[in-house]
Amino acid sequence: MFEKKQKAAQPEFWVAAQQLPTSPKSTFYSKLDETLESFGFAAKVRAICVPAYKQTGTGRPGIDPVVYLKMIMVGFFEDLPSERAIAARCADSMSIRAFLNYELDEKTPDHSSFTIIRQRLGLDIYERIFTLTLHALRAHGLLRGKHLGIDSSVIEANASLRALVHRNTEEQYWDYVKRLAAENGIDPEDAVAVRKFDRHRPGKGSNQEWVNPYDPDAKIGRTKDGATDMIYKPEAVVDLDTGAIVQAQVHPGDQADHKEMATRVLDAQQNINQAAGEERDTLTVKTVTSDKGYYAVNELQALQQEDIRTVIADPIDNRRLHKLEPNQKKAVQAARRSVRSKSGKDLLRRRGMHIERSFAHILDCGGIRRTTLRGWENLNKRFKLAAAFYNLSQLMRKLFGIGTPKQLAACGRLLFLQLTYLLAVIARIVHRNSSARIRIWYVGLKDRHISGLTTFGELPGSSTGC
Numbered sequence: 001m002f003e004k005k006q007k008a009a010q011p012e013f014w015v016a017a018q019q020l021p022t023s024p025k026s027t028f029y030s031k032l033d034e035t036l037e038s039f040g041f042a043a044k045v046r047a048i049c050v051p052a053y054k055q056t057g058t059g060r061p062g063i064d065p066v067v068y069l070k071m072i073m074v075g076f077f078e079d080l081p082s083e084r085a086i087a088a089r090c091a092d093s094m095s096i097r098a099f100l101n102y103e104l105d106e107k108t109p110d111h112s113s114f115t116i117i118r119q120r121l122g123l124d125i126y127e128r129i130f131t132l133t134l135h136a137l138r139a140h141g142l143l144r145g146k147h148l149g150i151d152s153s154v155i156e157a158n159a160s161l162r163a164l165v166h167r168n169t170e171e172q173y174w175d176y177v178k179r180l181a182a183e184n185g186i187d188p189e190d191a192v193a194v195r196k197f198d199r200h201r202p203g204k205g206s207n208q209e210w211v212n213p214y215d216p217d218a219k220i221g222r223t224k225d226g227a228t229d230m231i232y233k234p235e236a237v238v239d240l241d242t243g244a245i246v247q248a249q250v251h252p253g254d255q256a257d258h259k260e261m262a263t264r265v266l267d268a269q270q271n272i273n274q275a276a277g278e279e280r281d282t283l284t285v286k287t288v289t290s291d292k293g294y295y296a297v298n299e300l301q302a303l304q305q306e307d308i309r310t311v312i313a314d315p316i317d318n319r320r321l322h323k324l325e326p327n328q329k330k331a332v333q334a335a336r337r338s339v340r341s342k343s344g345k346d347l348l349r350r351r352g353m354h355i356e357r358s359f360a361h362i363l364d365c366g367g368i369r370r371t372t373l374r375g376w377e378n379l380n381k382r383f384k385l386a387a388a389f390y391n392l393s394q395l396m397r398k399l400f401g402i403g404t405p406k407q408l409a410a411c412g413r414l415l416f417l418q419l420t421y422l423l424a425v426i427a428r429i430v431h432r433n434s435s436a437r438i439r440i441w442y443v444g445l446k447d448r449h450i451s452g453l454t455t456f457g458e459l460p461g462s463s464t465g466c
Contacts, residue, residue, distance in 0.1 A: 022094070028405040029099035032073070035396050039136040042066045048128050052120050063109050067100050068117045069129070069385070071109065074099075076389045077405055081367035087111040118381060126384045130248065133391040134275035137244050140398055144241040145272035145284040148265065149351035150294060152235040152257050153359045155250070155379065156370045157218035159230040164210040164220075173210070177201075207254045217376035219253030224369075232376070233257075234368070234383050236358055237268040240289065240347060243354040244394055246271050248387030250380040257293040262302035287311055287338075289347040297324070300331040310335045311344045361393070362386045365404070 036042065049065040074096055075086035090096050091108045102108055137143040164173045171179070178188035181197045188194060198204060205220045205228060212218050218230040231253035236245050247268035265288055273282050285308055292315040300310050312335055321329050338344045363369040366386050373379050393403035402408045 022098075027095040028077070028402070028408045029074075029095050031396060031400050031402065031408075032077075032392070033099055035392060035399060038399070039139065041132070041136075044132055045069060045129060048125055048132070049121060052122065052125060063113055063117060065117065065121065067102075067109065068114065070100055071114075072382075072385050073389050073392075076362075076366045076386050077393075079365055079367045081370055082372045083111040083114045087114075118378060121381075123377060123381060126381045130384045130388045131271055131274050133388040133395075134244070134246065134271060136395055137242070137391055138275045140395060142242045142394055142398060143244050143246070143272065143275060144239055145246065145269070145276070146286045147240040147289070147347060147350075148246065148268060148285055148287070149238045149240045149289045149347070149355050150235065150261065150265065151238075151290060151351070151355040151359075152233045152251070152293075153363060154221070154224050154253075155232040155234050155363065155368060155383075156223055157212075157215055157230040157232055157253075157379075158370075158372050158374050159212040159215040159218045161220070161228070161230065163212055163214060165213055167209055167211055177204075215374040217252065218374075221253040232371075232379055234359075234363070235264070236355060236362075236387060237265065238351075238354045238358055240350040240354055242394070243357065244391055245358055245387045248384050250376060250383050252376070257290075258296035258299055261290075261294050261296065261299045262306075265303065265308070266306075283307075287347060289344075289351045291351075295335075297328050297331060300335050301327060304331050304334060309338055311338045311347050313339050313348075358387075358390055361390050361404075365406075366390070 045066050046064075053062060071086055071090050074080070074090055075083075078089060080086045080089060087108065087110055090100060094104070097104065097106075097108070100108065134143060162173070165171065166173075166176050169176065174194075177198045178194055180201070181194045182188045184197065186193050186197055203209075207219050210220065212230055215230065218232065220228065221231040221233075223229050223231060233251040233253055233255060235249055235251055235257075237247040238245055247264065249264075265285065269283060269285050270280060272284060273280055276284075278284075283306060287309040288303055289311040292313050295312050295315055300312070303310050310331075314332065314336060319332065321332060324332065339348070362383070366389070368383060368386050371379055371382070373382055397403035397407075402411060
């Protein structure tokens, strides 16, 4: 019935290329490659990255930046947070090798190459790559730029609270606490007493006093589940008509959401103008929608002076308008009317739908929620690429009806279930019709017996038979 697979004692010295295994053509990455080729992704990326490479003609050729970006795409679409996992996955999969244009006998780039390429490419190059995806969305009608939504989330930094040191004395956290406890008459060797003293000590988690030496840019803050950890704040500006991300950047974990919000909205307008090929001073944004964390009177004024409607709820229910200046009072009342209007409520619903969906795809399903990179610049580069790949998934959903590998697998399961259901319905209909025919035949046969017209003889009990 079967035979155990044995390993060859002596492998073949020569194998014909036609005998090598190939991956199926209907994979997700073949569709992704077709999407990239539709707007000339590879050629445009190489043209953007040329200034970062020296044209000396000596030494070993560098890794193609398109290959680097495609490998980061694999990490995004398959929820791989570390660069080691991305490199291992690309080396292991035949379909991904075909996506990278690597043969089976070629070695894919190592994870250490990611660091070199990331440091070589400046932040402005990553910004231009992000804008490149906006051009593709604009060409397919997936970028409007009229109604924008802005929100932030949390990324857990690759840094520990236990490694914190004091900025002035450079003491470790518990050494510092034990010294304070001893100064207050508490035995520093009594762990329970020291923890109780530290629990009630005010301002113990101040970013002005403590810093992580391995990631100085990470800040102490609250994670999504309410715990205290070292964090960053990613922020996305989303087109509420299509769901496309028009700007993505990472902020320090202790920065207020509303700080320079108007400036960031106008920067998003610049990205929209570049994607549409319009002049830089063109203003297409009509409304800006956000939650209460972005509410600041001066930011509302700055946006409303540009004739941009602000749909942001006031966190203070009983704000004393009589204490505000006339211009501030006018801005607060205008924002309040926008929130209570029917169109404002619709924009708030769309903000929750599109922005929360983008964060779920990028952070929770894209391997960015718990980062392995350190430093604000490295994390900002990775987040911009993740936002660009999210826009690519939106474009794939428009072209092929699928945007992620899981969605492709779900479509296959759905097709199988629909086919199974259809076969079950057909079988039930056939069974019902067959039962009806049998019942009609039986009733007709019984009537013929009763009427004496049957060809099979008379009714049982009669004197004559067939």
